[in-house]
Amino acid sequence: MTKPQQKYSVFFGDVAEDEYYAAPFFPSAGDKLIVKTLPPQYGGMIANAASIFAHYGMATTFISQLNSGPLTQKLLRQLREAGLNTDYVIFDEAVPDSKCIILISGDQHIVIIPKLGITHSEITPQMFEHIAGAEFLFTSLTDARPFRMGELTAPQVLQALRRRGVKIVMDLDVYNLENHPSGLIEYCDILFMNSRGKKRFTSVGNDIQQLLAAGATAIVVTKDSEGCDLHTAKGVKSIPGYKVEVVDVTGAGDTFSSSFLYAYSQSGDLAAAAEFANAAAALSVGKVGARGGMTTDKAVRAFMQERAVLV
Template sequence: MSVFFIGDVAVDEYYTADRWPGIADKDFIRELPTECGGSIANAAVVHAGLGGVTEFISLLNESPLSERLIADLAENGVSTRHMLRQPGIPESRNLIFLVEGEHVVLTVEMGRQPMVLPPETMAALRQPGLLYTTLYRARRLHAADSVLRQAALLADLRQHGRRAVFDLDVGGAAEADLPYLQGAEVVIFNQVGFRATFGHDDLEAAADWQLANGIARLVRTAAADGAAALDGDRILRAPGHKVDVVDVTGAGDTFGAALVWGLGRGRDFGSALTFATAAASRAVTRHGPRGGRASAEEVDAWRQAMSQAGAG
């Protein structure tokens, strides 16, 4: 069963700094090697590395940089046969600054052009499976052969058995976003996005919101503290792992990809949550937006080694 990832792919330009300067300030930065990245593309690469059947859709221009991004995805086992192209839109780039164990990401604005899905892509999406995406992309989806668009398009896919997983990251969700989230299989927040949405940090207090919108599972990640989830009427917790952090870029993408991979393989939600937390913890011990790329066996071996080290 294939999983579709609809979202961003970009060249990530990395820099480090001793501090983050303020307005009207100056400082030096150090350049690091450029990587192919983009949040949802990172997740797709991790999913393929785990052994998943992975389809990726984004909207790119016709430049050599776009060809490089597409070739890189293919080299990582990600299918790009449904990629959308539009001449004249900006290059897809992120500027990433690593400062004091955290990262600041600045993304070049590419516009909000509709992502028009041709009939063959709609036919592929109208098959049972999972869809991993963001609100930013979901708002731009249109079907070329019908009036379906945005939330109505997602509802159509859901009726055909395509279950949506939303990565809301730091942005969270507002009232206007609810039509997109309704009926989702999983909605993932990090701590910042959860607080932006609910104004508090109490996962259990979000249960009414989850129920009212028909969301099967609500997940809040908490960096080194792992993750917690509302799964129906129960709360599940997956503790984090104490590691030496090298680069947190892509940790959330690794978590989402590993969670989707586990669900796609028929794992129960608690097992998938624990596996995803381990995969994300492992990812931050490596440099680069795709440091989480590994086989399922490598993640399980790492988790076992960490457990043994903790017991010792």
């Protein structure tokens, strides 16, 4: 009897070393500000989500386009120690070291992400077959736009993957037209964005209902402690969140999206996945670092049960 293949997912995108600075206030143009240097953390939106997803015990492959220098080796070593498969990483010496600058003031933050200048990410036949066997391909518009496979462009690559049964997932975060000028959204099965991103997303003509009518499974709009709105073909369902003491909100969205996919993979229930993700994100903001959301199913459900008793 043939043993069924283990289910896995692929996360394709950024990994970085996050340089943290604490400020008494956010500067405006012309300001000069003395900040406190905090210990650096591992980061990158896609790598954060992948690490949190893997920490739930899910088989996870991480792919990115990076140089082969010492910083890259450190970042990849940490991901492998976290249980991720990095066998399909694309090495490109023209790509600069991947770093982000995060400025914290109170319970808010600003993330500065330097461009890496990637315009072509070649998907080899072997890489394509690996991605095609995945349950989810989690990426971003920035990371997916350079996809090429021979003569195939990014839309054609995503279409080919969807035909193979892969669910395409993207996090639009605080969506803005400058960073997300291309299409590709129409090839997604699940989209995440926060409430600020939704305003920008719809203000430039994007229509959530049209995307759902065209075949998207869910569009999820996160609203911090107020929870999230789950948009599906059946309508919109508001899922309440949790008010907690905030230490660092960096990576809360990454925790939400990866926890949502974990719970959805386990249950097939979108609303239950959103409830679980709200709780996981609430737990994550009590810790410093973009990967503060690394937790367990048991811990999240214990938190949900405790809060249900208190209500």
